Amino acid sequence: QAAKSIVASELARRCIVQVSYAIGVPEPLSVFVDTYGTGKIPDKEILKIVKENFDFRPGMISINLDLKRGGNSRFLKTAAYGHFGREDPDFTWEVVKPLKWEKA
Structure with a gap:
C-alpha cells in the first residue's frame, strides 16, 4: 500500500518499500524506500513521508x-x-x- 500510494501521489514512477522486523519488537527495525531514480524528491524525503503516513x-x-x-x-x-x-x-x-x- 505504501509503494502504491507513493506512485499514485506522483512522488515517483516506480517504488519499493521494504520493512524488517524482529520477533517480539512491535516497531520495525528498518524501513527502506527505493524509487530506482524515478523520485521527484530524494528517497530520504519520501521515506520521511512514508513514516509519517503509515504505522508499520x-x-x-x-x-x-x-x-x-x-x-x-x-x-x-x-x-x-x-x-x-x-x-x-x-x-x-x-x-x-x-x-x-x-x-x-
Missing part, C-alpha cells in the same frame, strides 16, 4: 487494513491469481492511501 507495527497494519474482517474466507480468493495487483474490494492492501506531507 503489525497490530496497526491489521487494524488499518481491516484484515480480520470476514474471517479467513476473504483470503481464499488469494489462493488463485495471487494477492497483489488485483482490483478487489476485499484486498484492502491495494487501496491507495492519500498521503499528507508539507510540499516545498
Whole structure:
C-alpha cells in the first residue's frame, strides 16, 4: 500500500518499500524506500513521508487494513491469481492511501 500510494501521489514512477522486523519488537527495525531514480524528491524525503503516513507495527497494519474482517474466507480468493495487483474490494492492501506531507 505504501509503494502504491507513493506512485499514485506522483512522488515517483516506480517504488519499493521494504520493512524488517524482529520477533517480539512491535516497531520495525528498518524501513527502506527505493524509487530506482524515478523520485521527484530524494528517497530520504519520501521515506520521511512514508513514516509519517503509515504505522508499520503489525497490530496497526491489521487494524488499518481491516484484515480480520470476514474471517479467513476473504483470503481464499488469494489462493488463485495471487494477492497483489488485483482490483478487489476485499484486498484492502491495494487501496491507495492519500498521503499528507508539507510540499516545498
